[in-house]
Amino acid sequence: MAIVLGANQYGKAETRVVRIYRDGPRHEIRDVNVSTSLRGDFANAHITGDQAKVLPTDTQKNTCFAFAKQKGIAEIEQFAIELGRHFVDDIEPVDGARIEIDEYAWERIRAGGEEHDHAWVRRGGEIRTTIVTVERDDTWVVSGLRELTLLKSTGSEFSGFLNDQYTTLAETHDRVLATLLTARWRYARVDLGWGPMYHDVRRILLEQFATVHSLALQQTLWEMGKAVLETHPEIVEVKLSAPNKHHFLVDLEPFGLDNNGEVFHAADRPYGLIECTVAQDDAPEPGPSWYTIPAFA
């Protein structure tokens, strides 16, 4: 038996870049969290401690800031592609780069009935995400969102399920359905209009959540993913991870009150967790970003 170095990567995580565009009186803002990871010929850095091929993570951070000035952050996907391409093309020992970016949305403050030129309030709600992987001859873009909290107060059932000796759950034909959605979708191309794509996928996910009569969260997720793929053939795979944020109907009978779906306890833990993939059957192979390095995440 010999001991060998397996999969590895290193980089700078969570560089918080804020880019202001101030070419005229009306400024623009981009607020992002950038994590870069490099893969390549780094065995010696581990085994002998020789760092001759290691571009410092501090340099990766500097590069994020410099690129924010030079290239700008029009869309997080474009910015991630440029960063990743630079590391792979310009830094000799680097074979692959994984660039992950979160974007926080801001909306203009309204003052005197008009949008202000240079003041914003953070919008809250979901975070837009991208994971771009660049290798010598290929680039993969996986975009998504997380922390999108959704709730419907009717139009959701859960019944006809399997029973065993540990089953005590009652069937229901009318419940609250709520989740804190994480969605990631894989693009087949790298030349898309990233902003409009993002907003349209978000619109589809919300509309499907609202309008599908839900027999289970599994079915809702499937319909959400399917609608995305049907509308956008340039998206070849959607992955959805959805905690079932349980809202338990409170028993008010001891107090002489009925409760026809009106008063709920929003519980923290435990929670159901439903995860699924919806894909085109002829989808091209995913890149390594789709998987991250096994088991690290």
Add this chain to the structure above:
Amino acid sequence: MAIVLGANQYGKAETRVVRIYRDGPRHEIRDVNVSTSLRGDFANAHITGDQAKVLPTDTQKNTCFAFAKQKGIAEIEQFAIELGRHFVDDIEPVDGARIEIDEYAWERIRAGGEEHDHAWVRRGGEIRTTIVTVERDDTWVVSGLRELTLLKSTGSEFSGFLNDQYTTLAETHDRVLATLLTARWRYARVDLGWGPMYHDVRRILLEQFATVHSLALQQTLWEMGKAVLETHPEIVEVKLSAPNKHHFLVDLEPFGLDNNGEVFHAADRPYGLIECTVAQDDAPEPGPSWYTIPAFA
């Protein structure tokens, strides 16, 4: 020397109540986090362990749920007043009640161009708050918000400050100013239109932040608080707590790039923390809720 029991209170914290109104096809939702604390004749509960005068915290939780059905949650201030009044009026050993409620906002999902009847997306951003204190003969209402993130990309200076031997900070006449605001305001009355009041105070805070040319965060806070009091004489005091979320201009000179207020590093810690009170000079005395129990918070 004798050892005595001093200030004390007990209650149920963070009861997560979701109230759905479903009288017709168009549902309404209220999503709140309720904490109740009772004060009164509870010395024996501590000193001898006799619980005869202690209404269980579990009962307080039940009361929140039952009241959500019976009284409804039209506004968090009204709901808190009703809860507090009940504990003080109906539970003999209770002299005072402190009810603290956070409210999370939801907006309707748009599907097919229209607002959906029973599906929502959580709006994120700031949380609306109230702290109501009820005693035998009086009631005090302190409302507010927290986690309101604001940023302006110009119109902010910091200069002319005091220097000592530990001062290295350079003056600036154009910086990013950002904060994560907590605001609490004290009402002189308990018969107000709580919802419109809240939204108008929020509007004023945002407008002032945007439009005041800032010489320091202190000055911005003062102007924010003053504008609230000038517009709403039924508010007698405003307290503002504002971390200065530093956005440091990144030095891009080593890379041959200028940086005229375009690229910033959004730092986490440490952060400036500016706290101030703006008040009417003839404001009535605050109730005990304004102070909470000393030093617990």
Add this chain to the structure above:
Amino acid sequence: MAIVLGANQYGKAETRVVRIYRDGPRHEIRDVNVSTSLRGDFANAHITGDQAKVLPTDTQKNTCFAFAKQKGIAEIEQFAIELGRHFVDDIEPVDGARIEIDEYAWERIRAGGEEHDHAWVRRGGEIRTTIVTVERDDTWVVSGLRELTLLKSTGSEFSGFLNDQYTTLAETHDRVLATLLTARWRYARVDLGWGPMYHDVRRILLEQFATVHSLALQQTLWEMGKAVLETHPEIVEVKLSAPNKHHFLVDLEPFGLDNNGEVFHAADRPYGLIECTVAQDDAPEPGPSWYTIPAFA
């Protein structure tokens, strides 16, 4: 009516100072989080924006680092006193300073059966705290701990409590009692052996929690505070804030199993919250640090 500036303070929060002592091969470490707040003649900073009397928060941060070198961090109380005294004595507009410090504990890694000279593992568990307030002629020290998680699996009852129409809780004579304790204690003097005092108070709190047969969390807290005061007359007041971390006995009857206090569900929210003060009846007046600025916290 005029609008006036009320209580206010400003400072630098959460400066993360790590101090290494390396006078010989065996290093020592102090790992602290320092927040400084100054009070004084700062009206103009708010009202006119004139910063001439404002020592920047950046300078306060620098002072923390410089003092860590010059004065050292033997004990957090001593370090806080020195910082506060400096701001009040040396910076003319400053009337008062509030210095809050958290300390994280480390223990030496054992390698080859011996404590290593310069490698540590963070101990986790509770955080040691102090809040020191310095004014022109006086100094107050309030020390404490937080995030001390305690549990006992028997020796805890809750019965004989008040019932109303919303009460459904059953009495119990044997339950799990668990809490995440925050304790603060006020010293009458500023010349004590801070480290031994801290460790002895911690010891007393733990021993009382373990050995008092509990009729309610209120009673346990009272006995904990009382034992501290009885042992250490230089401590004049103890404040305890204790969430009742509910451990619910799981009903296993549907599965044909009994459950004699063996299997529990550790719930998150809601939780009981018990807060009380135990004091010497002739305790000197507390300083302003004991109260913080009203309602900010």
Add this chain to the structure above:
Amino acid sequence: MAIVLGANQYGKAETRVVRIYRDGPRHEIRDVNVSTSLRGDFANAHITGDQAKVLPTDTQKNTCFAFAKQKGIAEIEQFAIELGRHFVDDIEPVDGARIEIDEYAWERIRAGGEEHDHAWVRRGGEIRTTIVTVERDDTWVVSGLRELTLLKSTGSEFSGFLNDQYTTLAETHDRVLATLLTARWRYARVDLGWGPMYHDVRRILLEQFATVHSLALQQTLWEMGKAVLETHPEIVEVKLSAPNKHHFLVDLEPFGLDNNGEVFHAADRPYGLIECTVAQDDAPEPGPSWYTIPAFA
């Protein structure tokens, strides 16, 4: 093009089970957080909404509690294997189960110089973890720890690295090295002494961190992983994920002070992130638990 259901799983996450053993006066405690995920014939649950093959997540939670009574929680690996084996063997549509457990450690309170029988203080520090995957004919055990915070105040260099036009970092031959380690190791067998194995791997990781003179965090991780594999041939692979928690030497020159590795600012973000795998070259193939479902995590 057709749209198909890809990888999917569902389960109950974060069931907080506390198991007390009270056969005599000296109780024992196990405090765990259990997440179960099932894989199998669940296409219809998604596509048609038919739940006939779906064992509710509520049932999975019930099973955790019932097994805690029936089987006990001697070690988290054993408990996870029993849970997973039950789901796969006894629930017909289930092909695979992934059981993830975190364990929180408690230590007995000392009272009167002796360990107390039924009172504990939570130890803090790292969390022990396991991920067990069970399929029809095989079982894989991956154990680990997370949130292990380590620091050494000397014996760490970083020099001789690659420079490009964005590199400004200075070389150092003496720095603070600190990390918040996540480690996972894969066992080749399922019949081991899980507790002693865990504690010995933890011991090795700590000893290596302390005693290896570090030329880079990469090298330290390699030596940590290698020592584990060399000592325990029943472990075939180790994965380490280590943020480089930067401790920046504070420049005290402006204050006329030197700083020979004595005063550091512990920064939050960004941080280096080093991830690597150390493996036996003839390691058997990992099971699906090693990878989770791609890209969800």
